[in-house]
Amino acid sequence: MEFAIKLAQFLLSLSILIILHELGHFIPAKLFKTRVEKFYLFFDVKYSLLKKKIGETEYGIGWLPLGGYVKIAGMIDESMDTEQMQGEPQPWEFRSKPAWQRLIIMLGGVTVNFILAFIIYIGMTFFYGEQYIANDNVKDGIWINNPTVEKLGFKTGDKIVSIDGVKVKKFGDINKELFLAKEVVLDRSGKEIKIKLPINFIDQMLKSERSSLINLRVPFVIGAVPNESPNKGVLKPKDLILSFNGQKVKYADELIETAKNFRGKSVPSIIKREGKDIAVNLKINDSAKFVVQQQTILLYDNIEKLDLYKINKQEYDFFQSIPVGINKGFDELASYGKQLKAIFTPSTGAYKGVGGFGAIFNIFPTSWSWFAFWNITALLSIMLGVMNLLPIPALDGGHVIFLLFEIVSGKKPSDKFLEKAQMVGIVLLIALLLFANGNDIYKAIVGK
Known part of the structure; x- marks a missing residue:
């Protein structure tokens, strides 16, 4: 069930991002009277799950959830359909449009990604406000x-x-x-x-x-007691350890450190269970372990009930949410920019942490949380926008570089050059995908 919930959030988030990104290309293309031959969620390699032609465009859902695309007539893209480029340019084709229109079409996807992220952060600020520990x-x-x-x-x-x-x-x-x-x-x-x-x-x-x-620093709250634990039958989930060997225990780190002095012993302790203080003897194994799982204390729920830290809460009306949400978006954008810089600096070793679809899948929680879902979706939208702006020919950023060159110099790169550049870009993208997803597989195998 947990896997299904993670998968549902992953696919929903991915679908929203892909559809809106491709709409960012589709809408200006249609506004500039450019023919769009296909609009697909996921890739339809060999066949598609669903498809329907409406007007001049075929809309569909592919079976390979690695992205999506719009196929614009007269454009050299990842489909590498060069046959249409052999004939004379037609008025409805991408290559026939002025450079500034082609630039807007190519920038449409990443523009939507950034706008979407800011809208989500504004909406989250309005609906959830801010909660934090100073x-x-x-x-x-x-x-x-x-x-x-x-x-x-x-x-x-x-x-x-x-x-x-x-x-x-x-x-x-x-x-x-x-x-x-x-x-x-x-x-x-x-x-x-x-x-x-x-x-x-x-x-x-x-x-x-x-x-x-x-x-x-948080108290030691019991999360689970495995069958092999010497404290099976003594401790239960949600028990809070209050004292150990006659000494009051405030934080889990204090308890863990003290337990090292009582290896293999049974130690008189006091726990709180359902509001009552109960005296028990806790057994410590030879490795100084209680052999229990410690419960994760949720910051904005249990932690305030334990009267440890004050949770600062700030609510905003709609208009107040706008600048706060925009600032949040810019902060995340700047942070991701720093991460990319670290990744492309070999000496940091950050490139070893690059992940693919498996890494994205794993950041979604195992229980449904709209707060987590929208927060992750906004971050992924920023990542998708930034990644698509990289100056790689197969990405939007590569097309933008060539268009800017054309606008500045007045010289349009030849179709043959664009074809070769696109092929180089596809090879680079495949290499990047193999590296990122290979990292996921490696981590899964070695357990990291």
Whole structure:
């Protein structure tokens, strides 16, 4: 069932993005009286699942969910249909239109992607508002349970002051900013500590056993108790450990550290279950483990009920949502730009984390969440827009480069040149797809 929910969100998001992107090409093409021969969601290699011709355009759904396309008459595209280019240019063909019209048609898809992302962020701001934990409210500092991060000098209890000279306001922004950071300033027991992150920090994190950099310090809440656990029958899901060996326990990291002193022992403890304090004996195995799963504490639900952190909540009316949503869109656009720069800088090792459709599929949650769905869809829309602007001949950005050259120089590249450039672009795209999806397969095999 969880797989089905992830798949449904993945396909719905992908379909929305593809259809709207292709509409961005389709609408200006029709406005400029350019013939559109096909409009497809997904690729119809050899055959299509559904198709219907309306007027001069065949609309359909292909069987291969790797994208979609519009086939515009008189244009050299991924179909590599060069037969139509042999005849004399016709008035309804793409190649017959003025360069400025062709430029608008080619920029239509990415324009829609960016507009869609901003609309989604505005809508989410209006419907959900903003919820966040102020970094200043994290009085007892962060929890470091990632050995890779710990080796760099971070310690549990540190407070993040600034990242690359910018003061951190929202705790939820820290992990995203750290991935691309160069220097972090910490407050450790009132003393300022500076940590310089290595240029291959992303590569180190990709090799790490844990994906998170830092975490909030939270109580130890039981998520599940496996059958092989020595505490089976003693602990139940949602139990909260309050004290251990007579000492009050506030955070999970304190409990985990203390348990190392009681390997193979049974320790008197107190847990809270359904509002009642219950005395139990917790068994610790020889590896200093309780052999239980710790429950993920949802920031905007359980964490406030536990009276640990204040959740700042800000609601906006429709008109207030517009500038806030637009700023959110620009922030995500800038962040993705930094990620791309890191990917194309080999020394960072970020290229090793490039993922394909499997990686996209895995970012969707296993339970249906409209908040998560629209947030992911907006981010994917930005990614699709930016990627399509890359100056690769088979992408919109490649066509745009040639059109700008034509507008500036007054010289139109020959059809033969465009055909060869398109072929080079297709080879590059296939190589990129193989690399990205190969990364997904490799990670699945090695369990990373």
